[in-house]
Amino acid sequence: MAAEVVVAAAAGGGDTLPWVKTTSCTGCGICVETCPVGAVTVEREAAFIDMTVCIRCGLCHDACPAGAVHHDSELVPDEVAAHMQRAREIMAACRKHFGDGEEKKCLDRLIRHFNKERKVIDATLAGLREIAGKEGQA
Ligand code: SF4
Numbered sequence: 001m002a003a004e005v006v007v008a009a010a011a012g013g014g015d016t017l018p019w020v021k022t023t024s025c026t027g028c029g030i031c032v033e034t035c036p037v038g039a040v041t042v043e044r045e046a047a048f049i050d051m052t053v054c055i056r057c058g059l060c061h062d063a064c065p066a067g068a069v070h071h072d073s074e075l076v077p078d079e080v081a082a083h084m085q086r087a088r089e090i091m092a093a094c095r096k097h098f099g100d101g102e103e104k105k106c107l108d109r110l111i112r113h114f115n116k117e118r119k120v121i122d123a124t125l126a127g128l129r130e131i132a133g134k135e136g137q138a
């Protein structure tokens with residue numbers, strides 16, 4: 001993940017919101033005043049979004065005069081790079097602790113882990129689409 005990211009939203013697609021780029025943020029606090037649920041604080045002149053509180057309404061994105069609030073989808077390359085870096089570290093550690101050739105087993109476990117994550121995401125998306133379908137019929 002890039003160093004300038006204050007906080008990243010959970011992985012998502014499309015144009016979901018938000019995350020804050022500290023190199024653009026001036027710490028003006030407008031987003032703090034704008035947020036309807038009190039999810040934003042300014043710490044050391046940079047906005048911090050508590051994603052356990054954020055309802056993804058996007059108001060902070062529209063209100064920010066510095067264009068510091070960005071979309072989740074911009075984080076995908078950084079998140080993939082972070083996963084790949086972690087995979088290389090895990091394989092190196094497995095090689096060191098268990099010997100040459102053993103890193104393949106650790107890699108297989110990591111692949112199973114991400115397959116599990118994909119199942120969680122797929123099932124969650126299916127549930128959300130079902131809700132969206134019902135909402136559309138209402
Ligand atoms: S409104 Fe924008 S520039 Fe101001 S504190 Fe919030 S994110 Fe930073």
Ligand code: SF4
Pocket residue numbers: 017018034035036037038039040049053054055056057058059060061
């Ligand atoms: S997206 Fe909405 S709820 Fe989330 S931090 Fe911004 S203003 Fe607050």
